[in-house]
Amino acid sequence: MQQITPKQRGYLIVNSHPTGSAAGVEELWGSIAPAAPAGRAPVVLVLGSSAGYGLAILVAGLRRLGVRGVGVGFEAAANERRTATAGWYRTAATAGLVEQAGGDFTFVNADAYADATRAEVLGVLAEHYGPVDYLVYSLASPRRTDPATGEVHHSVIKPVGAAYTSPSLLFPDGLPEVGAVDLAPADEAERAATVKVMGGEDWRLWVQALADADLLAEGFTTAALSYVGSEITAPVYRQGTIGAAKEHLEDTAGRLQRDVLGDRGRAFTVVAGAAVTQASTAIPSIALYTSLLRSVLGADGWRTTADQAVDLWEQLSGAKAPVLDERGRIRLDGWELDADVQDGVRKLWADPAAALAADPDAPAWFYNQFRQLYGWDVPGVDYSVEAEAVVPWPARRR
Template identity: 35%
Template sequence: MIIKPLIRSNMCINAHPKGCAADVKHQIEFIKKKFTTRSIPADAPKTVLVLGCSTGYGLASRIVAAFGYKAATIGVSFEKEGSDGGIGESREKTGTPGWYNNMAFDKFAKEAGLDAVTFNGDAFSHEMRQNVIDTLKKMGRKVDLLVYSVASSVRVDPDNGTIYRSVLKPIDKVFTGATIDCLSGKISTISAEPATAEEAANTVKVMGGEDWALWVRKLKEAGVLAEGVKTVAYSYIGPKLSHAIYRDGTIGGAKKHLEATALELNKELQNDLHGEAYVSVNKGLVTRSSAVIPIIPMYISVLFKVMKEMGNHEGCIEQMERLMTERLYTGSKVPTDENHLIRIDDYELDPKVQAEVDKRMATVTQENLAEVGDLEGYRHDFLATNGFDIDGVDYEADVQTLTSI
């Protein structure tokens, strides 16, 4: 079959197997090239566990660890596989992008002679934690870097089965902002209703630091964390114009809980293993969820244009390469701000960048959007997250199977 992107309400609901594989390969090639001029410090990671390994920052983190530092990696994510139809199947379905990304990573890691184990399942479950512990013991390895990049809308409490659902809403009052249709470029206005207290609390249960702490403590109890282990989770702060919907909204509340958890884990790991725990505040990027947040698509489009003009634009893989090589593993103390946060959103929030973004945001119209913003770049990144618009892929070619790459 010929696979074209299916867009519904600014979300792409299918994926291209070969496009996903090509994108993973492009990221790997970028890291291999970068590391030809990088010296490997003595404290470089050797065994890396990535929770939420299949897309975005989690996938990029795993690629840097494996193809940069030659580390053994274990990845955990929850993805849906593709189906070619058959008994009980009403139609052919592509898998999720992460399904094909994981398949591609495993293939390229095997070809490179790298140890890699990928689990597809619920990272919130005790069963998955035990699977990882058993695998580490079988491999005779201890984790020296734990990356927590789980992004989910639902979490089932592993102890009592309670289902928690996260929401992306403001607190106290309605938030209204402009958005951009990813394909047509049409500007429209959307609103988000304020969250209830229960919704805000449930979002913290899903997206906060509770599960991260469970993982760290279970692995520590099982004796599979190495002396000097580092763990990092990911957050976003962004510009003031988005704070009402993000930083000061439900997701921001969860991220603040994540950041507080890092301080607790840092103390525990220092005491027990001379280890460290951090939250890295990363740059805003096009993701499957950011496209439906009021104001974010327009902001990112303008931001990309400004940063590309200033020569400091980065995508996921560039951000994670810089996090690993210029923050976490330099042979020196990890640099943080006054709140113990690693800041690799520094290029985005540079006053010169933000001043120019603010200036352009105030002038955006339907007529000048392509001039003041990077609509083509935004559209490319939106499609690329699902394996479309990737260089070197023939999208007119027949895809023989949806179950492999």
């Protein structure tokens, strides 16, 4: 037991709070209305189940469909110097809620890019769950080791073709102010490395491994998370190195359908809406854009990751028809890219300092959401109380 206080450097908090992280999962769980599952509980594999959209999709699947299966995250345990990562504590809390609900889910802590992890997960599926109905791919990482060559590739967040200068949102001493970001363009090696990490190569390896192991259920569906976003942030996102990776991911859906699945299943990319996640806060100017978007939409217009996850499951499960664009991508971002909404954000972007001053609740909301990613500033948590930093990873199903 120890008193835990945040150790923060800009948009990075190097420790997390176990009680706050657990409370965040409980809030997510409670925000999704349960449904009475009909028929056999689907088997799902969620890659990236400890944070962001992956966690929201897992929890929504548990609450709405009673899913069974495996979630993979890559988190660090507590040691003498630091707490465990927030994803470690979130996974432990999720497993506790699954157990209370009488569910059946296994959590694997391992590098999802590694062949050894694929072998381990396929073994768990074959022994305990059987063929997979849904594979959700929601991985974000600064690096990936190519399992074929052993080469380590590092992703970068840079524009492509031209330098990028933009206003940005800073929080010195926790108070919002507008700064600036200047990024040099990526070279071809950096762009290619980012595609290697964040593109669709690993997604294809997972689907192919399931197919080779005869672990594709009839009507198998796989979905990989993507993002398009606003033209305001396009130079650093959709037109940048990350955008190149997302293009590769989206093209992979077609290749999976043609070369691997055929009539055995479906492969989609899912264009989600804006969200405050550990991945998104690392992207320059996204914090400011998200705050201004929240200012335009307000609390009632904002679609949380839980809202979007429920919508996604309804589309994947056939409860309602998929909302597809001309490229066959499932779209969950209509609320964000509505023309009137984007016009509103564009007007605020013209003078962001004045926009923040006029609506200080918006940047305060963003800062609170960012801190909650690490278990801080969660309502109802008494941070003056000592907490147990050493929490066991959920036991394997036997």
